[in-house]
Amino acid sequence: MRFAIVGSGAVGGYYGAKLQRAGHRVTFLARGAHLAAMRQAGLRVESPLGDFEIAVDATDDPAAVGPVDVVILTVKTYDNGTALPALPPLVGEASVVLTLQNGVDSVDEVAAVVGKPAVVGGATYVATALARPGLIVQTGTHRRVVFGEVFGDLPRLSERVQLIAEALGGADIQAEPVPDARVPLWEKFIYLAPFAALTGAARLPAGHVWSDPHARETFLAAVQEVALVARGEGVPIASDLLDRIVAYMEALPRATRSSLLIDLSQGKRIEVEALQGSVVRRGRALGLPTPIMSALYAVLKPYAAGPPVG
Numbered sequence: 001m002r003f004a005i006v007g008s009g010a011v012g013g014y015y016g017a018k019l020q021r022a023g024h025r026v027t028f029l030a031r032g033a034h035l036a037a038m039r040q041a042g043l044r045v046e047s048p049l050g051d052f053e054i055a056v057d058a059t060d061d062p063a064a065v066g067p068v069d070v071v072i073l074t075v076k077t078y079d080n081g082t083a084l085p086a087l088p089p090l091v092g093e094a095s096v097v098l099t100l101q102n103g104v105d106s107v108d109e110v111a112a113v114v115g116k117p118a119v120v121g122g123a124t125y126v127a128t129a130l131a132r133p134g135l136i137v138q139t140g141t142h143r144r145v146v147f148g149e150v151f152g153d154l155p156r157l158s159e160r161v162q163l164i165a166e167a168l169g170g171a172d173i174q175a176e177p178v179p180d181a182r183v184p185l186w187e188k189f190i191y192l193a194p195f196a197a198l199t200g201a202a203r204l205p206a207g208h209v210w211s212d213p214h215a216r217e218t219f220l221a222a223v224q225e226v227a228l229v230a231r232g233e234g235v236p237i238a239s240d241l242l243d244r245i246v247a248y249m250e251a252l253p254r255a256t257r258s259s260l261l262i263d264l265s266q267g268k269r270i271e272v273e274a275l276q277g278s279v280v281r282r283g284r285a286l287g288l289p290t291p292i293m294s295a296l297y298a299v300l301k302p303y304a305a306g307p308p309v310g
Helices: 010-021 032-041 077-086 106-114 159-170 182-202 206-211 213-232 241-251 259-265 273-286 291-303
Strands: 002-006 025-029 043-046 052-054 057-059 068-073 091-099 119-132 135-149 174-178
Touching (some): 010 025, 010 043, 010 052, 010 068, 010 119, 010 135, 032 057, 077 106, 091 106, 091 159, 119 159, 135 159, 174 182, 182 206, 182 213, 182 259, 182 273, 182 291, 206 213, 206 241, 213 273, 273 291
Parallel strands (some): 002 025, 025 057, 043 135, 091 119, 135 174
Antiparallel strands (some): 043 052, 119 135
């Protein structure tokens, strides 16, 4: 299959490299120093699963690429203003855009640009970092992608989703095709939005938040707020989701930091609008109260574009 990776950093670059290594034709869309490094020396992946290097086809011009079979979108949501306009030249009549962005807004935002029929939604679970331009480092061995249809007659496990799953699986990516991708998208969101909010607001990793009784109670109440919004939108989330989140938090290494906390600590932009802001806006539209998430959104919103000035 022919793939285009829009957002060829830590996540997209990693999956693109594995797909190319498995024999697929992959074009990496990137910019700046990372693009220059890939053009000059290729892309290197260092991982507990094995290190490897590949020569890559990298560009910043989607028009030069043309339509592909699958576009994988992995840019941070705050870059959508520049990333989404890059999609139309990559999308033909039979193309699929698989968005792996955080939150639950991405599928609608992508559909507004390329149309609902082209969009497939997914959630990914992987720990990678762009250590320097041209070098991606994976910590741990998770490389899981859960994805499926999000529009049309649901639930249905479509042929195109199964074909993409076969391609990912053949590239040593843990692919889980599902009939209704809204469920895994929201179940990740129900955990991630409160987790990112509390660790970010506290400027502390998971262990400090989870070990404090009041912080733990607040986190779980925030999880319930987001779950209520999900059910209000008609998403059939699992009845045992809260129990699974508790078990996950119990097993999570104390030093784990959300990507939002990492970005905050590095003075970068944060995905507050796609996470906490989305909860607040969706709750308001449904007439559902989200007091904890609203308070956390208010605390984090001034940092959306980086550290406030003045």
